[in-house]
Amino acid sequence: MNPFKRKAFVGLAVLIFMMGMAALKARAEEAPASTTSPAPSDSGEGFRDRLAYWKKLKQENPDEFKRLAEGRKTEMKQRLQEWKAKNPEKFEEFKRRRQQHRLGKLGRLEKENPQKFQEFLQKHPRLTERWKDRQQTRRENIRDRREDYRDRREDFRDARRGYRPRPWGRMKRSQ
Numbered sequence: 001m002n003p004f005k006r007k008a009f010v011g012l013a014v015l016i017f018m019m020g021m022a023a024l025k026a027r028a029e030e031a032p033a034s035t036t037s038p039a040p041s042d043s044g045e046g047f048r049d050r051l052a053y054w055k056k057l058k059q060e061n062p063d064e065f066k067r068l069a070e071g072r073k074t075e076m077k078q079r080l081q082e083w084k085a086k087n088p089e090k091f092e093e094f095k096r097r098r099q100q101h102r103l104g105k106l107g108r109l110e111k112e113n114p115q116k117f118q119e120f121l122q123k124h125p126r127l128t129e130r131w132k133d134r135q136q137t138r139r140e141n142i143r144d145r146r147e148d149y150r151d152r153r154e155d156f157r158d159a160r161r162g163y164r165p166r167p168w169g170r171m172k173r174s175q
Contacts, residue, residue: 103134 058065083091106127110117121128 099130103131106131 054065057068080091080094083094106117106120109120121131
């Protein structure tokens with residue numbers, strides 16, 4: 001690359017960088033300081049900001065927190081009823097993800113506080129069955145993965161030795 005092209009490329013990179021910085025600064029100046037809840041997004045961006053807002057609101061103004069929380073609950077119930085009627089696949093996916101999340105929380109409780117975990121399982125017998133099924137499924141999946149790994153290693157070893165399974169069995173040498 002000749003010196004002129006190198007300088008032009010560096011200059012272009014610096015120009016793009018500076019324009020990006022200026023755009024960020026302009027957006028920051030335009031955005032007003034909001035006292036309402038940060039807007040939720042589908043991608044999960046700003047989750048920590050929303051969580052901090054709700055925690056702060058709960059500490060500073062419990063009545064407002066309760067009112068907003070009840071509003072969110074009713075919105076969620078309406079949305080779930082709508083999904084149940086119009087889009088059952090999406091509703092079932094949501095239920096499955098929510099159940100997985102709850103079982104994950106239960107796993108963390110098992111590791112962090114085994115005594116409280118046992119008490120919880122005694123109070124919730126239906127969840128105990130699901131938990132045992134999940135543990136059993138996990139063990140089966142681990143066994144299956146080990147078996148698949150062993151089979152792949154064996155196939156690789158056989159391929160390296162030149163062994164090929166023949167459907168008709170072992171061939172006899174003609175004399």
